Amino acid sequence: MHVFGLTGGIASGKSTVSRMLRELGARVLDADVIAREVVEPGTPGLQRISERFPGVLGPDGRLDRVKLATHIFADPAERAALNAIVHPQVRAAFLTKLQALEAEGITHAVYDVPLLIETGLHTAMEGVAVVWVPRDVQKARLMARDGLDAQAAEARLSAQLSLDDKRAHATWVIDNSGAPESTRPQVEAVWRAMLAHD
Numbered sequence: 001m002h003v004f005g006l007t008g009g010i011a012s013g014k015s016t017v018s019r020m021l022r023e024l025g026a027r028v029l030d031a032d033v034i035a036r037e038v039v040e041p042g043t044p045g046l047q048r049i050s051e052r053f054p055g056v057l058g059p060d061g062r063l064d065r066v067k068l069a070t071h072i073f074a075d076p077a078e079r080a081a082l083n084a085i086v087h088p089q090v091r092a093a094f095l096t097k098l099q100a101l102e103a104e105g106i107t108h109a110v111y112d113v114p115l116l117i118e119t120g121l122h123t124a125m126e127g128v129a130v131v132w133v134p135r136d137v138q139k140a141r142l143m144a145r146d147g148l149d150a151q152a153a154e155a156r157l158s159a160q161l162s163l164d165d166k167r168a169h170a171t172w173v174i175d176n177s178g179a180p181e182s183t184r185p186q187v188e189a190v191w192r193a194m195l196a197h198d
């Protein structure tokens, strides 16, 4: 199995690129989706979070994501505590999903992980695509999409390595600062390059 990393920063356009890859036939595993699955009600992940972060369960017993996000993006130590609970669970679930793809006969897969480089996982990938935009574009798209003010947007941006730092680790840089129509051909070229690995 050839596994490639896809990363970027918050609101840089990873989901947009991931959708384009899927349209081209790529099988994409999404760490954000897995990170939600491992904290569903009844999971050991949610149990541990509710013990470590009292008051973050809503009345329906589900994680209050807005509350937890506000808390952890304001404090690096608290963020590290959450990561220490969630990341090992995400890693294990990813490996299980990868095995399922392998059993289906899939030969090339993409793993979409916002923190690919921060966690060092990029070194385990055969290649890494980084979705890059200038920081001002990233911040503006983040504020618009999530309805955040400038300060809240800055807190989230500074919880991650900058896109300029990430691109130094890229096998392929996808510049998503223009219109989606200028991103698509770049994504096609990257997928072709991934498929060329055999």
Ligand SMILES: CC(C)(COP(=O)(O)OP(=O)(O)OC[C@H]1O[C@@H](n2cnc3c(N)ncnc32)[C@H](O)[C@@H]1O)[C@@H](O)C(=O)NCCC(=O)NCCS
Pocket (backbone or CB within 6 Å): 009, 010, 011, 031, 032, 035, 065, 066, 068, 069, 072, 079, 082, 083, 086, 087, 090, 113, 114, 115, 159, 160
């Ligand atoms: C804090 C939580 C509850 C906020 O949930 P919310 O629904 O608002 O956001 P969502 O999960 O869709 O994440 C949005 C983006 O935030 C950024 N982000 C999320 N968690 C982190 C983190 N621990 N450190 C830095 N950036 C993060 C990523 O760019 C991600 O794509 C949630 O993100 C979470 O449980 N994070 C910890 C797990 C994690 O690290 N996930 C990232 C991929 S493994």
Ligand SMILES: Nc1ncnc2c1ncn2[C@@H]1O[C@H](COP(=O)(O)OP(=O)(O)OP(=O)(O)O)[C@@H](O)[C@H]1O
Pocket (backbone or CB within 6 Å): 008, 009, 010, 011, 012, 013, 014, 015, 016, 017, 114, 141, 142, 145, 176, 177, 178, 179, 180, 183
């Ligand atoms: N090329 C583009 N031109 C204009 N807007 C874009 C472009 N690409 C993405 N966007 C918009 O920017 C926002 C962020 O894009 P997207 O959700 O794909 O980012 P992401 O990297 O997956 O974010 P996150 O990691 O936070 O989930 C969205 O509102 C999206 O519609």
